[in-house]
Amino acid sequence: MAIGVEHPSCFSIEKRLFVVPSWSPYGVAETRQSWIDARGTALPDRGVRPLRSIVIGALGGGLVLATTAITTWGVGDVLEAAMLFVVGSAVGAVLALGVRTLVATEKRGRVTRAAAPLPAVEIPLDVARAAPDDSSDDELILWATRVVRFRYLQEAMATRSRLSGARSATPGSLDPSEEEPLSSEAYRSAQADYEPVARLLGLTLP
Template sequence: MAIDGSHPGCFTHGSRLYAVPTTTGHSVPDTRESYIAAERVRRTRRRPRIHWTAIVGGVAGGLLIDLSAVNNAGVSDWLALAMMFALGGLVGFASAIGIRDAFVGRAPEPVVLRLPAVEIPGDVARLAPDDSTADELALWSLVTRRYRAAKVAVENLPFENDHGLFVSGPTTVAAPPSTEALASAELTYITARHDFEPVAELLGLPLPR
């Protein structure tokens, strides 16, 4: 049976499963609620909020430029007046927003921090023993994700092809990697692989080659 959101130390958010280690000092419900609140704030920020003063400013700007065109320049063409109204409306709209921000300021946006939790890879959740603790799931997940990230970093290092060019893909020419970068990536990968091997054996994950 795979580990899922019903585990006492885990919760799901969206399509992802998270473990809450006991060392965080936070409960699973509180951590889950922090993720929900952060998602709610993120969605709210996407919605543009237009204050009524901006609409009034836009209408006033359009009317003002039309009245000026009719009274001072004798413009009577409806199409020209409509275009000038739109232009004046844009100017008035932008001016109203700028003036309001200068004198009133923007309301501070709420800041919601997500409490610490560790995302569990799908294969780790599927192969983990049913009696696994949240701390074990978090540890196995961190080790697995660290190994996979280090492996990708090493695989993406530029290499020298048959033509003497360093490439980072089938056709992408790249600058030769520095000795320090190569050594650092290799050391990180070796360390991560060493830590991952016992986890892979325990869970039945493919062993590193």
């Protein structure tokens, strides 16, 4: 492509090219990192496994309660000590599982609350390939915005046309009030903005 990561305002993530606008006070490296962080991909849990947590909690709780009963409360009966060990094990297992669940929830919350990425605009690959080598960041953003807007509305209009054709095939199903003149107007506006960009970059004309 004519424009790539060698452009001073561009960076790439998973074969997607982005450009940082000139008005942004942030650099390319920190903007790229913010987009990586904002994806919110949770790291694999390498902590203690659930079963292991329960076993450790059960043993710890049982030993603590049984030891306390024997040394502090003066319980000398083996059966009573064993029952207290069972009770302590149950309490310890529940506490261990609860703590682990709270920690996991907090980790997921931190991932969900990841900060929004810093300002950057994705550049369609065909626009990047066709853009002159000396294109500025603002030119790339302008061209990308116009191309993406036109293509989005073009697809929306094509979808609406298909749906209208399907409804008109059924007698009485097409209501003139369902027409969307604003969408048509927006499409014509987007087309008018797109055409000079398409001619400049050699993209497919509408």
